[in-house]
């Protein structure tokens with residue numbers, strides 16, 4: 001820290017992103033939940049042809065993308081907002097809907113950015129413990145907290161999904177507080193809460209093009225909610241960076257929404273491979289939580305989580321280990337192609353030979 005750093009940030013611990021090895025690295029990359037597939041060829045062609053001249057600012061209203069997305073998500077254009085990745089809209093939500101007097105609440109095991117955004121914005125926060133052993137979110141724990149609630153659904157890194165009815169119970173029990181439902185992984189098999197935005201003016205749903213739409217590097221996320229919430233978020237956006245979506249990403253986003261069939265096929269391939277990989281891990285004695293996302297959260301009694309992470313890395317497979325007390329035995333494994341899963345299983349069979357096969 002330099003002697004010039006603002007005192008209000010002196011205690012801030014920034015988010016630690018998953019490792020991004022160099023492009024030429026031979027590592028099998030299963031650590032940050034990206035799609036193994038590139039954007040669709042037609043989306044890339046669309047972006048090449050339709051990117052607005054780069055000497056001009058991008059469209060701050062994202063008009064074309066917003067109009068198309070409103071049709072795709074079946075909402076009004078006033079009910080959605082695009083941001084630079086969904087991390088940006090989550091930060092905007094902490095800025096817009098929390099303050100020193102109105103704190104935040106989120107699960108003790110969830111997306112690691114929530115506590116960082118809370119600290120960044122001087123928001124007091126409460127970490128609500130997941131149910132012991134099952135790691136489930138208990139909706140009742142969030143009833144009437146008098147705080148802005150952040151819930152990832154499916155949750156990360158567990159992959160466990162709440163039903164729309166369970167989310168609705170949280171909305172009903174908190175009519176005077178915003179409930180943010182982070183649906184970064186909803187396209188891999190869960191039911192979205194977006195239709196509820198028409199009935200609950202306290203619901204903000206966030207989604208992203210990073211996971212299911214193969215655009216992690218292009219940075220595009222969105223929020224869906226009642227026009228009042230979206231107006232507030234726009235106030236924050238226009239007070240920080242009106243051109244938060246660059247013209248290349250805008251065009252690629254449109255191209256991607258014009259080829260939804262491709263997105264569907266990619267998600268289907270990933271979810272099928274997830275279920276296959278989970279079965280393979282269970283056959284090898286792993287405990288694997290029931291994931292509705294594009295990753296698995298798994299542990300084995302035969303090796304500590306951090307040691308397994310290291311051993312896998314030495315065998316060329318990169319996964320994610322979180323050194324937090326309740327989950328230190330686990331690793332989070334991104335689901336990519338079948339070939340990537342086979343490389344993972346080969347490495348595991350080398351590290352932990354099948355019992356009786358030595």
Ligand SMILES: *Cc1c(COP(=O)(O)O)cnc(C)c1O
Nearest residue numbers: 085086087111152184208210221
């Ligand atoms: C990946 C992720 C995000 C954000 O991704 P962006 O790339 O910023 O859109 C948000 N929430 C959760 C739970 C995630 O895992």
